[in-house]
Amino acid sequence: MMERQALGIEVVPVTTHVGAEIRNIDLSQPQSAETIRQIRAALVQHGVVFFRNQSLDSAQYEALAHAFGKPVRPNSGIIPALAGTTVIAEVRKDPDMGRNVGGSWHTDQVYRPNPSWGTMLLCREVPTFGGDTLWASMSAAYDRLSPGLQKTLRGLRAVHSNANVQSRMNTGRAPDPDVVHPVVIRHPESGRRILYVSPSYTRNFEGWTEAESKPLLDYLYQQAQHPEIFCRFRWEKGSLAFWDNYHTWHFAVNDYEAGERVMHRIVVEGPPFDRELETGA
Numbered sequence: 001m002m003e004r005q006a007l008g009i010e011v012v013p014v015t016t017h018v019g020a021e022i023r024n025i026d027l028s029q030p031q032s033a034e035t036i037r038q039i040r041a042a043l044v045q046h047g048v049v050f051f052r053n054q055s056l057d058s059a060q061y062e063a064l065a066h067a068f069g070k071p072v073r074p075n076s077g078i079i080p081a082l083a084g085t086t087v088i089a090e091v092r093k094d095p096d097m098g099r100n101v102g103g104s105w106h107t108d109q110v111y112r113p114n115p116s117w118g119t120m121l122l123c124r125e126v127p128t129f130g131g132d133t134l135w136a137s138m139s140a141a142y143d144r145l146s147p148g149l150q151k152t153l154r155g156l157r158a159v160h161s162n163a164n165v166q167s168r169m170n171t172g173r174a175p176d177p178d179v180v181h182p183v184v185i186r187h188p189e190s191g192r193r194i195l196y197v198s199p200s201y202t203r204n205f206e207g208w209t210e211a212e213s214k215p216l217l218d219y220l221y222q223q224a225q226h227p228e229i230f231c232r233f234r235w236e237k238g239s240l241a242f243w244d245n246y247h248t249w250h251f252a253v254n255d256y257e258a259g260e261r262v263m264h265r266i267v268v269e270g271p272p273f274d275r276e277l278e279t280g281a
Contacts, residue, residue, distance in 0.1 A: 009035065011042045011049075018137035018248060019231035020046040027051060027240065028060045036067050039242075043118070044189045048135045048243035048250075050233055056122065056240075058085050061264065065120055068242075069268040072109075072116060082264060091121070091263040093256070100261075102252035105136070105225065106200035108245045108267060111162040113179050116245050117270025123239045125262035130255040133241065135248045136230035141223045142184065142195040150193075153220075156183040157206040158197055158213075165200060180206050187246055188271040194246060195220060224249060235261075 010023040020042055025035070043049050056064065062085070065071045071087035074080060079089040079101060093100040109116040121133075142150065163175035183205070185196045199221050204213035233241060243250060 009038060011038075011046075013046060014050070014233075015228075015231040017140040017229045018047045018135050019050070019233070020048075021050045021052070023052075025051065027054045027064055028056045030063070031067060040068065043242060043244055044187070044247075047137050047139075047247040048231070048233075048241060051240040051242075052236060052238065054122070054238045054240050058082070058088055058264075061120075061122060061266065062087060065266045065268050068118060069270045072267040072269055074265075074267075079265065087266055089265045089267075091265050093254075093258045093261065095258040100252055100254040100256075102133075102250065103254040104200050105198070105221070105249045105251045107138075107196075107198045107249055110181065110196070110198045110201045110245075111160045111176055111179055114269075115181070116267045118242060118268040119245060120240065120242045120266045120268065122264045123235045123237055123262075124264055125260065126235045126237050126239075127256040127260035130253065131261040132232050132234055132253045132255075134230050134232045134251040134253065135243060136224050136250075137247065138195045138224060138249060139187070139190075139192045139247060140229040141220075142193050144223050144226070144229070145195075145220075150184070153195070154182075154184045154193075157181065158183050159203045159206055160198070160201045161203050162201060178203070185246065187244075190247075192247075195224065196246075197221070198249065 009025050012021045012023065013019065014021060022039060022042060039049065062071065065087065073087060074089035079091055082088040082090045091101050108119050145153070157180050159178050159180055161175055161178045181196060183195070183197060185194050186192065187194055197217060197220055202217060204210045
């Protein structure tokens with residue numbers, strides 16, 4: 001159902017649980033506080049929002065990001081900053097890369113003490129076919145679990161590390177120190193409970209060995225990969241996706257050749273983890 005907003009933008013859900021397209025807006029122009037509020041409300045509700053046919057230069061793109069929070073400098077060891085910018089990272093698959101960036105289910109930067117909230121991805125070049133991205137709702141994944149398992153998980157914390165990613169991408173850098181986050185968080189704006197584990201970064205439950213943790217983690221990962229709780233987005237040049245890393249996982253499908261797909265990414269700090277909301281109580 002289309003949700004027409006007071007100032008003319010339209011919010012069109014793309015699936016039941018995750019994703020909405022926002023229409024009738026030119027993101028290259030300064031936006032009013034009310035429009036920013038409406039976009040943020042749609043993002044909180046749907047987890048990821050999509051914009052088509054946008055034409056933004058780097059300065060306009062950065063200005064848009066600043067309207068929602070503080071942009072984060074890219075991790076130069078994994079995805080370097082775009083030349084001439086400080087907060088835009090260029091995401092591409094180079095000829096020597098057998099695997100693309102983001103080609104597995106994950107949430108961005110969960111391995112940080114204060115994980116990132118929002119990620120923006122602007123499509124600069126797109127393959128003739130392929131290169132789609134999928135998003136999954138981790139609040140819907142939590143809701144799929146039995147009340148007994150939900151209660152158990154609310155008492156657990158998990159250890160997260162970027163060691164595997166640093167090794168796979170051959171950055172030559174030591175991994176960041178491990179961090180620990182609750183397995184179930186409450187979203188700081190919607191209040192919804194969210195399953196907060198990530199196949200790319202979660203190592204084990206705090207106080208458990210990796211071998212003990214693996215069966216339960218694998219089960220939780222399976223619950224987040226049911227087609228009815230995710231959406232798939234077909235990119236076009238000028239498309240922009242903006243997603244909530246607290247709420248969603250995402251997966252960049254690796255079905256295109258090197259150099260065909262070029263994206264500009266900005267990670268935005270948003271509402272921090274509220275330690276009182278993390279408990280799941």
